[in-house]
Amino acid sequence: MHRLSSLALALGLAVFPVAALAGIPEPVTPPHQTWSFEGPFGQFDQKSLQRGFMVYDRVCSTCHGMKTLTYNDLRGIGMSEQAVLELAHSKMLAGPPDASGQPTMRAAQPDDHFRSPFPSDEAAAAMMGGVAPPDQSRLAVIQPHGADWLYAFLTGYRMPPPADAPVVPGKFYNDWVDGHLIGMPPPLMNGIIQYPDGTPATVEQQARDVTTFLVWASDPHRNARHRIGMWTVLYLVALLALAIAWKKKIWKRVKAQ
């Protein structure tokens, strides 16, 4: 974490003169959004998680892997066993070589890890103009202000870019990356997917949902932990009340003597 942030700082300083020359202010702290999972007792909004997985599955997963999750982990966002099975079976993974050593494919099983879109980081970088799309398993925690930044970033593309922005072929202008240029094309568009629950799929809504999903994915057991935490606090409060009642009772007797 520490190494990462100093690296980010070094990179930030390295690009600062360029951006400063272009007269564009560097990104500051992203605006704070309200999140269902915030605070010590926050719980993930399950509907938003399911919509967010849909955005990941339909959009982000064409370029980004998410190696730490298995299809079965999606039970944690309320997907039924049957839905998980169908989803896994719809994904093809590399299978063992056949008798003559030829590569084969097989359908994924629920306990397989999410399929990665590229066979290796090198292949990914070659396809994506030199920079591999990072694995999304821990995206939400490696950025300071993780969720707020992700939301700002996903809604922060500007097409066309501001007039004084540097133009680099294959790079896109975003308000929220250092130097303002990134190799990832804007992934979200209004109505690019349709939510089965009828929620209008605006860019902002998709960004909010996929961010919620990415935060969950980086810490899939947070809901359970927060629930345990809440019961622990309630238990301690009840014990405290009992202790106070006892103390009063005993002191009443002492004073009466």
Ligand code: HEC
């Ligand atoms: C067409 C391929 C493609 C799609 C689709 C895509 N990305 Fe990316 N993404 C990339 C590439 C390439 C990079 C690395 C770009 C770079 O560093 O210049 C990247 C980088 C990122 C970063 C890191 C940015 C940073 O500055 O650290 C985040 C966050 C991200 N993507 C999130 C997403 C999310 C969320 C989605 C789905 C809504 C998504 N991406 C869809 C290709 C893609």
